[in-house]
Structures are given as structure tokens and as C-alpha cells.
Amino acid sequence: MTKVKICGLMEREHVEAAVEAGADAIGFVFAPSRRRVTIEKAQELASLVPEGVLKIGVFVDAVEEELKRAFTEVPLDFIQYHGDEKPDFIQQMGLPAIRAVSVHSEGDVRQASRYDVDYFLFDTPGTEFKGGSGKTFDWTLLEEAGVHPEQLILAGGLTVDNVREAIERVNPYMVDVSSGVEINKRKDVGLIRGFLDTVKKKER
Numbered sequence: 001m002t003k004v005k006i007c008g009l010m011e012r013e014h015v016e017a018a019v020e021a022g023a024d025a026i027g028f029v030f031a032p033s034r035r036r037v038t039i040e041k042a043q044e045l046a047s048l049v050p051e052g053v054l055k056i057g058v059f060v061d062a063v064e065e066e067l068k069r070a071f072t073e074v075p076l077d078f079i080q081y082h083g084d085e086k087p088d089f090i091q092q093m094g095l096p097a098i099r100a101v102s103v104h105s106e107g108d109v110r111q112a113s114r115y116d117v118d119y120f121l122f123d124t125p126g127t128e129f130k131g132g133s134g135k136t137f138d139w140t141l142l143e144e145a146g147v148h149p150e151q152l153i154l155a156g157g158l159t160v161d162n163v164r165e166a167i168e169r170v171n172p173y174m175v176d177v178s179s180g181v182e183i184n185k186r187k188d189v190g191l192i193r194g195f196l197d198t199v200k201k202k203e204r
Contacts, residue, residue: 003174008035021196031060124156
């Protein structure tokens with residue numbers, strides 16, 4: 001069954017809705033973004049997340065001290081590297097890792113093989129901030145990734161309307177949604193539940 005990550009959560013009611021509806025992972029953004037949270041806020045929200053639901057921190061070119069502090073204090077299960085972090089840096093950190101790859105072309109997709117990480121998250125290049133743009137990319141490019149499906153997380157412009165097609169075409173381990181469950185740039189409980197229902201109920 002395809003797993004689901006609801007990313008960019010900032011409020012208690014949205015964390016609770018995601019968990020109740022069956023989210024497999026919750027994402028907290030620590031990088032510059034309108035969804036940015038402090039370590040203290042993430043810690044408070046993480047206390048609502050039961051065992052078995054992953055807590056993932058999204059970072060862009062953060063320093064070692066910040067990464068280690070967030071990982072232990074929130075605590076997090078994975079660090080999602082969304083900046084220009086080099087393979088050596090991620091290796092040296094030694095923390096469970098997801099490498100985000102912004103897909104413009106086949107060349108970007110092939111770059112993934114340089115990294116020794118647990119998962120790869122393929123996303124549409126960001127606009128105002130590094131990270132997602134809320135738009136899809138050409139999923140056929142992932143045929144060149146050479147990434148095992150069990151390591152592949154698909155992001156970028158996913159919504160309740162296209163997530164089934166995305167799963168059928170890409171067969172990812174996990175799908176990741178943020179703006180696709182927002183109304184007026186704020187998470188929406190109904191959209192969170194609808195997205196999770198669309199993925200989970202069709203697969204039961």
C-alpha cells in the first residue's frame with residue numbers, strides 16, 4: 001500500500017486530522033518558507049504523533065548543529081535534505097536521510113545516484129523558496145532515475161484529483177503532499193482527509 005506524507009504542518013488540528021485519517025508520515029519545515037516552524041513548535045506538534053507515524057524534518061543547507069538538535073529534540077525519524085547539500089556532508093551527518101531532487105530534466109534525475117540515502121524525494125523545482133512549487137513535473141523522467149521503487153517518494157503538485165494517476169504511473173513507495181491540501185495557503189482538514197481517503201481506500 002502506498003504510504004502518504006502530509007508535509008508543512010504547523011497547527012495542532014491539522015496534525016491530529018492527518019494522524020486520524022491514516023497518514024504514514026508528518027513533515028515539519030525548518031527551512032525558509034511560509035510553512036516554517038521552530039524546533040520548539042515542532043516538538044509540541046510531534047507530541048501528538050503516535051509511534052509508527054514518521055516525523056520528517058525538511059531542511060535547506062542547514063548547519064550540522066541545527067540538524068542534530070532538531071533530530072534529537074523534536075525528535076525526528078528522518079532528515080529531508082532539500083538544498084545543495086553534498087553527498088559527503090549527508091554521509092558525514094550519519095542521520096537517517098531523504099534526498100530531495102528537483103526535477104528539471106533527465107540529468108537531475110540521474111544525479112540521485114550520487115547519494116547514499118534511505119529515500120529519494122522527487123519534486124518540482126521551487127519558485128519563491130527552495131522546495132515544492134505546487135506543480136507536477138514530467139513523471140516519465142523518473143524512468144531514468146535508477147531508484148528502487150521502495151526508495152522513491154513522489155512530490156510536486158499532487159492533489160486528490162491526480163494522486164491515483166500518479167500512483168498508477170510511478171508506483172512510488174510514498175506520496176508527499178503540502179499545497180495540495182491547502183485552501184488560501186492554509187492546511188484544510190477536509191482536504192487532508194480526502195487526500196488520505198483517496199490513496200488508502202482505493203488500495204484496501
